[in-house]
Every structure is written in C-alpha cells, then in structure tokens.
Amino acid sequence: MTRPITLLEVVKDCDNFPYPCCPHLQTWSSTTRSPSEPAAPSSDTDPYSRALSNLWTFHLPYDPAPHGFLTHKVISNMHWTKHFHVDAGNQSVDLLPPSAEDLLPEDNGSWEVACSRILDEQIDMARQDNVLGKILGPKKKGEQFPIVGAQFDVGVDRSAIGLLGMVGRGAHMTVYSRVRSTSSLDDEQRKLGGGKDLRFWIPRRHYRKSTYPGKLDQAVAGGVARGETPWECIVREAVEEAGSALSEKFVRANAKAAGTVTWLNTADHRAGPGQEGLINPGVLYVYDLELPDEGRDFRFEPVPGDIDSWAVMDTNEVMAAMKRFEFKPSCAVVMIDFLVRHGVVTAENEPDYIDIVSRLHRMLPMPTSSSRRER
Numbered sequence: 001m002t003r004p005i006t007l008l009e010v011v012k013d014c015d016n017f018p019y020p021c022c023p024h025l026q027t028w029s030s031t032t033r034s035p036s037e038p039a040a041p042s043s044d045t046d047p048y049s050r051a052l053s054n055l056w057t058f059h060l061p062y063d064p065a066p067h068g069f070l071t072h073k074v075i076s077n078m079h080w081t082k083h084f085h086v087d088a089g090n091q092s093v094d095l096l097p098p099s100a101e102d103l104l105p106e107d108n109g110s111w112e113v114a115c116s117r118i119l120d121e122q123i124d125m126a127r128q129d130n131v132l133g134k135i136l137g138p139k140k141k142g143e144q145f146p147i148v149g150a151q152f153d154v155g156v157d158r159s160a161i162g163l164l165g166m167v168g169r170g171a172h173m174t175v176y177s178r179v180r181s182t183s184s185l186d187d188e189q190r191k192l193g194g195g196k197d198l199r200f201w202i203p204r205r206h207y208r209k210s211t212y213p214g215k216l217d218q219a220v221a222g223g224v225a226r227g228e229t230p231w232e233c234i235v236r237e238a239v240e241e242a243g244s245a246l247s248e249k250f251v252r253a254n255a256k257a258a259g260t261v262t263w264l265n266t267a268d269h270r271a272g273p274g275q276e277g278l279i280n281p282g283v284l285y286v287y288d289l290e291l292p293d294e295g296r297d298f299r300f301e302p303v304p305g306d307i308d309s310w311a312v313m314d315t316n317e318v319m320a321a322m323k324r325f326e327f328k329p330s331c332a333v334v335m336i337d338f339l340v341r342h343g344v345v346t347a348e349n350e351p352d353y354i355d356i357v358s359r360l361h362r363m364l365p366m367p368t369s370s371s372r373r374e375r
Helices: 007-014 047-053 072-077 111-126 130-136 187-192 230-242 248-254 315-323 329-341 353-359
Strands: 055-059 068-071 084-087 092-095 144-146 155-157 168-178 198-205 220-223 256-266 279-290 307-314
Touching: 007 315, 007 329, 007 353, 047 055, 055 072, 068 072, 068 279, 072 130, 092 111, 111 130, 111 155, 144 168, 168 230, 168 329, 198 315, 220 230, 230 248, 230 279, 248 279, 256 329, 279 329, 307 315, 315 329, 329 353
Parallel strands: 055 092, 168 279
Antiparallel strands: 055 068, 084 092, 144 155, 168 198, 168 220, 198 307, 256 279
16 A cells, blocks of 8 residues: 655655754855865765755855856756856856956946846856757747846846756745635535635646646745835736736735745646756745635636646645645745645644744755855
C-alpha cells in the first residue's frame, strides 16, 4: 500500500533547496572561500553548503550581497561582455560600475540607469546561444522585473530572472466563498471541522502553457513588474485573468492583503524547457477575496492560451488535489498558507505544523529589501 503524501511533502515540492544544518554558523560568507583555499571535501560539508558550492553568485556595483545564483551550465555558456568581472576562484560574477565612457544618451548621465541597459544587452546576447536561448525563449517578454533587494532601481527582462537565479516577485489571490447553510454539507464534510464551509474558485492552467501546463493555480496570479506595487499587480491580473467575473471596483473594495510566502527552489522539468536545475528564489504577496452570497453571481470563464477551465472545490477536494501534486508548486504553498491562516490546518490536526509554517516563510540567502530610502 502506498504511503499517503503529507502536506509537508507538498511544501517541500516547492521549497526544495537544502536548509543549513547549523543556522547560526551557515552565513553566506562562511560558504565562500578565497582562491588560495582548497574546497572542503563534500563529506565534510552539509547539503546546504554543498549545494551553494555548486553555484555562482551574481553581484551589483558597490554591493557585496549576492543578488542571484547561477548554475555552472549558465556560466559555461554565457559570453560575458566587458561590463562584467568573472571570478572563477570565488565563483562570482560582478556587474562592474559603468564609467562615464560607458554611458549612452539614453542613460541620462546615470550609471544606475546604464546597469539595466547593460543587463538587457547581455541577455539579448545570451538569447543567441543554443543552450541559454532555450531557457530565455526566442524573444523578450517585454516586461521588466526588478532586481529585488538592490540598492538602486535596476531591472532585467522577465525571461532572465530564472537564468540569473534572482528573486522572482509575484502576487497571488485566493478567491473563495462560504456555504452559509450547513444543510448543504454532506457527512464527510461535517467531519472535517474547520474549513467545511469553504469553497474555492480554482483555475486549471492551459495545457499548452510552457510552464506547469495543466496544473491547478490561484484564481488570480502574476508577476509584479518593475515600478508596480503588489496591490496594483493583483488588480491588473484580476481584470486580465478573471475579468468575466471580477470587476476592478469589486477587487479594490474587497481584496485583503494577507502577508507573504517565500521559498528557495531548484527547478525541474515542470518549470519549462531548459529550466531544470536553475535556482528559483520566490516571494509571493498573498491576498484573499471572499465572494458574497456563496459566489452565486460570479461566473469565471476560460482564457484562451492561459486558463483551460475553472472548478469550484471544497476544502477536502483542494487537500486531495495538493497531495496528488495537481497544483503548481508555488500555488500549493499559497493555498496551504491560506488554510493555516484560516484555522483549517492547525497544530492539533497537523503533526508537521511547525515545519510547514516555518517553510512557508523561508529566509532567503539574498536581500529582499533595500536601504534606498536611507541613502
């Protein structure tokens, strides 16, 4: 008989990068070495240190903190321009501060502005490589994402976030309703206790999508673009993905911010062509939207090429689907976070409660906020 999948295993499917065995000792600086120091034998290091030792860090000008984790595959296929310094000893790549001679008219005399342009040029060059081109796709996404935690405003094309192992920033909203009359609940639902009255509007991703095709998703979800707030992202995505049911006015009046979920993931084949093995640190801003009157007046429609279909699922059905790994991994952890916050998953009914809650809010080994305001 097959052992049942646990909720903790569902969380680990998303947050699958090793954890340090000794958090008070495992800082980023303790895992780097100078070129003169030999690498420690793998048997003398924990899985977290071994995983980091196989990655290269990406750095911005005048900032020692890593802002990306690159794989050897990316490094070996990237032809870096003169604007980057590649340090094989420390396995790091530094974007050099642009000089006055490097500035173009469109940089408006600003080296900070020039950094985004230089990164864009580097990615355009990488797109011509047979290996890196599969990761990036044939053309730009045309949407800039911020480099999270940078000390100045700098961004890269959305397609390059995974290639460079940078923090991907998104916003997800769970749309749900409550069944007010318990007479409509069957015996199995009554046994569930907390959450028996919840109903969730769940879309299935289109089967032709390049990433996680056919997986279940949040009702509203999208990447937070450079210069965009998470709130404005949710409003925009609600209109784009669920505009048949949700108006901008309704979302602005009723959606509630509910925190964040974070993870550190090594991508597998489900993430799309060429993505396997890339590092995917993630931050999702989480929102809830409760529909009135059991959601009777809301009709969600498929979106060609994006959403294949919609289903209304109860808590049991959502739990079962998660344990079959039917959800996109990041969407599963957002759903688990919802169930924790709403008292459905508790310390009394979930033996892995502490580990689950901790892993939903992982501290990432790179900055997620900047001190720009203090400068």
